[in-house]
């Protein structure tokens with residue numbers, strides 16, 4: 001398993017052998033297929049951070065269900081900010097890996 | 105490290121995002137044309153109404169084409185939400201002008217997508233989008249032909265009725 005990206009709270013890994021990804025959350029690690037990783041990325045992209053600060057989302061929590069509702073997560077504002085950076089970073093590393101693979 | 109993303113997905117991830125945006129735009133176009141068809145029907149302009157019903161169906165086909173392209177190539181397509189459809193128009197001329205503006209906006213959006221494909225070397229999607237470039241060219245021409253009718257013919261009294269009857273002829277005869 002290789003680390004793709006590590007942010008303050010989260011770490012992503014790629015497993016070549018199982019052809020899948022893992023995400024380490026503070027209290028558990030989950031396994032994702034590529035489609036599930038895409039779905040996770042979409043959910044994180046849809047988080048409206050602005051709502052955390054303008055009072056629309058006054059509890060400052062986001063709930064995400066991942067992998068066909070197998071996993072349920074609640075994130076606070078700080079974690080959400082980190083989550084966005086984490087997803088961007090993970091996909092940037094995946095793209096970099098693609099670039100390296102095509103240039104060889 | 106294996107390129108797992110490439111194994112699963114033939115489209116560049118950022119291009120996939122733009123394609124999903126394009127799905128929303130085609131869905132919105134479809135709904136906008138449906139609203140125009142409704143207005144035409146209410147105003148007894150049945151040829152124009154038919155024209156816009158057909159446009160609405162075509163836009164949905166465009167949407168489905170992109171939708172299937174994403175899923176067929178390992179991506180995730182998102183079913184679009186459509187909001188903000190305008191139903192208020194003051195004339196048939198305004199409707200066709202709005203339709204032309206809408207087509208121009210779609211053309212720009214497709215061109216922007218092609219630009220992105222080139223930037224990230226996604227030649228597969230660029231090739232897929234060639235059909236849309238051609239389609240947009242034809243759609244703009246069609247709407248322009250409609251507006252030319254307003255320049256040529258008056259819309260006073262019977263004029264509008266006569267103009268409406270000419271609407272089926274603005275569609276180009278496409279080969280194939």
Ligand SMILES: [Fe+2]
Nearest residue numbers: 130163166210
């Ligand atoms: Fe279209």
Ligand SMILES: [Fe+2]
Nearest residue numbers: 133163207243
């Ligand atoms: Fe169109």
